[in-house]
Structure formats: C-alpha cells, structure tokens
Amino acid sequence: MVKRVEIRQSVMAADERHARAIRKEMGRRSIVMLNLIGSPGAGKTTLLEATLRKASFRCAVIEGDVATSRDAERIAAAGAPVVQINTKGGCHLEAHLVAKALESLPLDEIDVLFVENVGNLVCPAEFDLGEDGKIAVSSVPEGADKPLKYPHLFHQALAVILTKADLKPHVAFDDALFWNDVTGLNPKAPRLEVASTRGEGIGDWISLVEMWLRSKGEGR
Amino acid sequence: MHEMSLVEALMEALLEAFEKHPNWLRARRVELHVGRLRQVVPEAMIFCFDVASRGTPLEGACLDLVEIPLEAFCEACGHRWGPxxxxxxxxxxxxxxxxxxxxxxxxxASMEVEEGDG
Structure with a gap:
C-alpha cells in the first residue's frame, strides 16, 4: 500500500536547533556574535587583525577554512583566543561545527565572537550559525559589481564593509555603483570603508560593534 | 555548491522518519518546498539525492522540488505582496x-511511502 505522509519540517532542522542553542547562549552571555562573509582574499583576516589591535572589547575568533590553520595562527599572534575549523572541502560553516568549536573558547572572558566563514560569497549566506548578524566583506580589487552579482549576502547583511579602500587610486572602482547597489539591496545596513593595513576606518567599525554590544547588553 | 550538505541533512531527517516507522518499506516520492530566494540548483540537488540514497529505503524515490514564491510584508503600512x-x-x-x-x-513537505504489514 502506498501512503502519503505529511512531514512539514525544515531540511536543516537538526542544524537549526544548534543555531538556536548558540543564539540563546550568546544572548544569555550578552556576547555579540558576527559572521564575516566574503570572497577568498577579500581581507577578512586582515580586518580582524586590525580590529584586535585597536578594540577595547574582548574578542575570540572562530576561523573557517577548507584547509590549513594559517588564519588561526595570524589571529593567535594578534593575541585573541581562536579555534580553527577545517571543512575539508566544505564551502561554508554550519552551526553544528560552530557549536563544537565553542567548547574550546573561554566564553566567560569575551564580549565579541567573530566567525570568519570560508571564503565564498554564495553558500555561507544560506546557513544560520546563531550569529547576531552576517557582515558582508567586499574588497576594492574585486570590483564594484559584487553586490548585484551576489545579492543574497548583501541583502541580509547587518553591515557592509568595503576593504582595501586605499587601493582605489590604483584600480578602476566605481564607488557610486557599489554603494547604490548596496542601498538598493539593503537600505538599512550601515556601510563602512576600511584600509586595514593602515588602520583607516577601523575606528568606525569598532564604534559600530560597540553600539551592538551596548544594545545587546541592554536587551538582556 | 552546497547541495550535497543539504542532501546529507535531508537524508538524515528522512531516514530518522523511517526508523520511527518500521512498517515503511521504501519511499516513492519526496516533496520539498524550496523558497525562491534559496540558492538551490534543482539538478544538483536531485543528482546528490540519487547518489546519497543508494542502498537506503529512499533509493529510486523521486525528489520533487516545488518552488515557493517570495512574499514580502511592510512593517510600516501593512502592505503584503509577492515580488x-x-x-x-x-x-x-x-x-x-x-x-x-x-x-x-x-x-x-511530504513523502509517499510503501507500507508493509509490520
């Protein structure tokens, strides 16, 4: 006999449970958790290094990469607790991987948790890790057409950061196109331009994170 | 290309349902609801499903992907529309x-299963 059964459950139900548990735990501890997403080479790790050097809040970092612990070594050298996740071919991080990484981080001693996702503008945008928000990181040399070509990430980003802004005089980059497209996709998101290696714009970024920290602390 | 990890999660959920129902013999059809904003390539999803389901009660089942249209709601004026x-x-x-x-x-959404006497 053939029978039709209703299931009505999310495909990612198991992982969504992990994401909900993480969000609850971070809420309880008033930790701001940010999921950094951008292409390979967009400058995500360099942005984090510059942030760690200047921030007065206490940070920890989860690094997601297909292979190697190079990014984690850079973050450790900058003085923050860090866990490296190797996805061994996986193009994005999932909440169950983050849940496991959290076990080895000193959550009692931090205010902000940065998750640097696998370098990729497509897949990481689809997966909830339990974060407060996704931060879209796009660099000047990648070109100004990225927001419209990868709309999902830019649409849901909590903030959009344009990195390597100091390279503008050296490459053809259409500022107006980039920011107009970002506005069209996500009018509410704060926008920042940074040159991480020179420390330019990092203060504004840190102020923004501090604002999220304050509003999360008040919401407790 | 994250269809394989979606299919892994899908297989896990469906096989769990099979474990709970020992009288289910095999699946004929599985219906998924896929939002228009999801970056899922149906051909890739179906290919991954065919590979991942081999040797399980889901082998040979038809994976049906039904697109769910976008729906937006304006918090300011209450307008609801389908862009x-x-x-x-x-x-x-x-x-x-x-x-x-x-x-x-x-x-x-649903699954068609062949039932035995179990």
Whole structure:
C-alpha cells in the first residue's frame, strides 16, 4: 500500500536547533556574535587583525577554512583566543561545527565572537550559525559589481564593509555603483570603508560593534 | 555548491522518519518546498539525492522540488505582496521596513511511502 505522509519540517532542522542553542547562549552571555562573509582574499583576516589591535572589547575568533590553520595562527599572534575549523572541502560553516568549536573558547572572558566563514560569497549566506548578524566583506580589487552579482549576502547583511579602500587610486572602482547597489539591496545596513593595513576606518567599525554590544547588553 | 550538505541533512531527517516507522518499506516520492530566494540548483540537488540514497529505503524515490514564491510584508503600512525578485522598498508607501516572510523556505513537505504489514 502506498501512503502519503505529511512531514512539514525544515531540511536543516537538526542544524537549526544548534543555531538556536548558540543564539540563546550568546544572548544569555550578552556576547555579540558576527559572521564575516566574503570572497577568498577579500581581507577578512586582515580586518580582524586590525580590529584586535585597536578594540577595547574582548574578542575570540572562530576561523573557517577548507584547509590549513594559517588564519588561526595570524589571529593567535594578534593575541585573541581562536579555534580553527577545517571543512575539508566544505564551502561554508554550519552551526553544528560552530557549536563544537565553542567548547574550546573561554566564553566567560569575551564580549565579541567573530566567525570568519570560508571564503565564498554564495553558500555561507544560506546557513544560520546563531550569529547576531552576517557582515558582508567586499574588497576594492574585486570590483564594484559584487553586490548585484551576489545579492543574497548583501541583502541580509547587518553591515557592509568595503576593504582595501586605499587601493582605489590604483584600480578602476566605481564607488557610486557599489554603494547604490548596496542601498538598493539593503537600505538599512550601515556601510563602512576600511584600509586595514593602515588602520583607516577601523575606528568606525569598532564604534559600530560597540553600539551592538551596548544594545545587546541592554536587551538582556 | 552546497547541495550535497543539504542532501546529507535531508537524508538524515528522512531516514530518522523511517526508523520511527518500521512498517515503511521504501519511499516513492519526496516533496520539498524550496523558497525562491534559496540558492538551490534543482539538478544538483536531485543528482546528490540519487547518489546519497543508494542502498537506503529512499533509493529510486523521486525528489520533487516545488518552488515557493517570495512574499514580502511592510512593517510600516501593512502592505503584503509577492515580488518577483529581491525588493526592499514598499511599493505602497516607500518604507524600507520590509520583511521577507516567505521565499527562504527549505522544507520537507511530504513523502509517499510503501507500507508493509509490520
């Protein structure tokens, strides 16, 4: 006999449970958790290094990469607790991987948790890790057409950061196109331009994170 | 290309349902609801499913992907509409306080199973 059964459950139900548990735990501890997403080479790790050097809040970092612990070594050298996740071919991080990484981080001693996702503008945008928000990181040399070509990430980003802004005089980059497209996709998101290696714009970024920290602390 | 990890999660959920129902013999058809905003390539999803289901009660089942249209809601004026693509301004009042209420779904809707006497 053939029978039709209703299931009505999310495909990612198991992982969504992990994401909900993480969000609850971070809420309880008033930790701001940010999921950094951008292409390979967009400058995500360099942005984090510059942030760690200047921030007065206490940070920890989860690094997601297909292979190697190079990014984690850079973050450790900058003085923050860090866990490296190797996805061994996986193009994005999932909440169950983050849940496991959290076990080895000193959550009692931090205010902000940065998750640097696998370098990729497509897949990481689809997966909830339990974060407060996704931060879209796009660099000047990648070109100004990225927001419209990868709309999902830019649409849901909590903030959009344009990195390597100091390279503008050296490459053809259409500022107006980039920011107009970002506005069209996500009018509410704060926008920042940074040159991480020179420390330019990092203060504004840190102020923004501090604002999220304050509003999360008040919401407790 | 994250269809394989979606299929892994799908297989896990479906096999769990089979474990709970020992009288189910095999699946004939699985219906998924896929929101229009989901970046899922149906051909890739079906290919991965065919590979991952080999040797399980789901082998040979038809994976049916039904697209769920976008639905947006304006928090400012209450306007509800079905845009064709990503839009972020309310066409009625111009507000940017727009929530996407449908279109990100990725749900297992139903399954057709062959039942034994079990």
């Amino acid at each position: 064709e693509d990503l839009v972020f301004f309310c066409p009625a009042c111009g507000s940017v306080d727009v929530e996407t209420v449908a279109g990100m779904d990725l749900d297992i």
